[in-house]
Amino acid sequence: xxxxxxxxxxTLDEAVENLNSNNEVQILAGGTDIIVQLREGHRTxxxxxxxxxxxxxxxIETGSDGSLTIGAAVPxxxxxxxxxxxxxxxxxxxxxRIIGGWQxxxxxxxxxxxxxxxxxxxxISPLIVSKATALIYGPAGTREIPxxxxxxxxxxxxxxxxxxxxxxxxxxxxxxxxxxxxxxxxRNEMDIAVAGAATWVRLDPAGxxxxxxxxxxxxxxxxxxxxxxxxxxxxxxxxxxxxxxRAGELAKQVANPIDDMRGTAEYxxxxxxxxxxxxxxKACERARx
Ligand SMILES: Cc1cc2nc3c(=O)[nH]c(=O)nc-3n(C[C@H](O)[C@H](O)[C@H](O)COP(=O)(O)OP(=O)(O)OC[C@H]3O[C@@H](n4cnc5c(N)ncnc54)[C@H](O)[C@@H]3O)c2cc1C
Numbered sequence: 137x138x139x140x141x142x143x144x145x146x147t148l149d150e151a152v153e154n155l156n157s158n159n160e161v162q163i164l165a166g167g168t169d170i171i172v173q174l175r176e177g178h179r180t181x182x183x184x185x186x187x188x189x190x191x192x193x194x195x196i197e198t199g200s201d202g203s204l205t206i207g208a209a210v211p212x213x214x215x216x217x218x219x220x221x222x223x224x225x226x227x228x229x230x231x232x233r234i235i236g237g238w239q240x241x242x243x244x245x246x247x248x249x250x251x252x253x254x255x256x257x258x259x260i261s262p263l264i265v266s267k268a269t270a271l272i273y274g275p276a277g278t279r280e281i282p283x284x285x286x287x288x289x290x291x292x293x294x295x296x297x298x299x300x301x302x303x304x305x306x307x308x309x310x311x312x313x314x315x316x317x318x319x320x321x322x323r324n325e326m327d328i329a330v331a332g333a334a335t336w337v338r339l340d341p342a343g344x345x346x347x348x349x350x351x352x353x354x355x356x357x358x359x360x361x362x363x364x365x366x367x368x369x370x371x372x373x374x375x376x377x378x379x380x381x382r383a384g385e386l387a388k389q390v391a392n393p394i395d396d397m398r399g400t401a402e403y404x405x406x407x408x409x410x411x412x413x414x415x416x417x418k419a420c421e422r423a424r425x
Contacts, residue, residue: 137175144186148273148302150253151185156298159183161287163300163328165193165209166243168236169252179193192302193247202308205271208247208301213238226422227262227304227315227334227415233396234319236260247301250286253293253359254328259353260360261334262317268306274299285351287359303415312347313338314422316415319354320407322398329355330399333387333411335419339375345423346370346379351412356391366412380416384409 141159144171145151155161159182164170173179187193193209196218213231215221222229228246235244236256250270260283263283270286272279273296283304286293295301309315313394319332332354338347349370351363366386373379393404 138177138180140174140181140188141183142182144189145316146189146191148190148192148300149188151187151198151300152298154183154185155300157183161185162189163218163251165245165251166211167242168240168244169248177217188212199305204306204308206246206306208251208271208303209245210247212241212244212246217248224260224309225266225268225315226419227265227317227336228268228306230317231262231334233257244331246304250283251295251301253287253289253291253294254304254362255287255290255358256328256332257360257389258317258319258329258332260316261332261354263304263306263333264304264352264360265315265336265350267350268304269303270301271303272299273302274393278302280305280368284362286396289353289358304365306414310338312341312343312421312423314419314424316418316422318411318415318418320411322380327400331355331391331407331411333408334413335412335415337370337375337419337423339420339423342418346373346375346420349383349416351383351387351416352390353387353408353412356393357389361390361392363390363412370416375420377413377417383416384411384413387412 161183162181193207215232268283315336317334319329321327336350388409391405391408393401
């Protein structure tokens with residue numbers, strides 16, 4: 137491990153001041169990615185800036201418009217033990233339950249998962265289907281951008297020098313809506329996704345017809361990818377197994393994966409279809425309450 141200085145500012149402005157110094161600064165939330173990357177020499181740092189002492193980054197808040205704002209450093213366990221989060225964004229809560237084991241979940245944050253910007257990250261596709269936005273603070277003030285536009289490549293994102301993620305905002309879900317996330321891994325835990333799928337649906341009041349749907353896939357492209365055509369096709373379809381299967385076949389067409397030690401490209405494309413079908417079934421079940 138290289139030597140670095142450690143700092144833990146208590147305010148956003150102090151953090152931004154540090155990020156704009158001449159030092160090479162790496163942000164640390166839970167540290168479950170960055171510490172490994174520093175130790176293995178994939179990243180370097182003069183200063184490691186711990187954001188966990190900034191109060192805004194540790195809160196889960198419901199706004200007056202019913203949206204949920206999750207501070208960038210909120211650890212996974214806090215989300216899956218928070219009843220309002222489970223009701224608000226089932227797919228995201230599914231993801232937080234399977235990121236690593238419980239030791240990892242006690243530190244790892246959704247903000248860190250997003251900023252690490254791995255194509256296989258479990259929480260990003262759930263955020264995309266929930267229409268979440270990333271709240272960013274930097275020298276030029278605040279900006280808010282859709283999570284769908286956040287990742288630009290493996291390990292890369294739209295954050296500019298001096299900026300940090302302060303939180304993630306998820307709009308209030310409409311009535312009769314639900315979401316789900318599933319991934320496939322070779323072992324039961326402590327591995328990253330071979331492929332993952334997040335789906336979101338809104339049903340008619342009878343719970344029989346899909347009125348609106350969104351699908352996003354993980355680990356099948358350089359960034360999480362939206363299956364737009366499949367989502368559009370689902371609007372107006374009956375919420376049946378045949379529909380879920382057809383949507384899976386359509387969704388897999390946006391998959392453009394690589395072969396690696398976890399699975400072949402062909403296998404990942406197949407998984408994209410299976411996981412889309414299964415999560416649609418679950419999302420519809422949740423939408424019916
Ligand atoms: C044993 C093990 C198992 C794991 N299993 C999984 C898994 O199943 N699924 C999965 O998706 N991931 C997994 N991971 C990866 C990791 O745990 C997750 O990506 C986690 O969510 C990262 O969160 P963190 O708070 O620890 O991030 P950190 O390591 O603190 O930060 C990650 C990156 O984001 C940057 N960053 C953090 N916060 C901010 C911010 N507020 N603003 C700007 N940049 C920021 C950091 O500088 C760093 O580049 C695993 C890791 C380990 C070690």
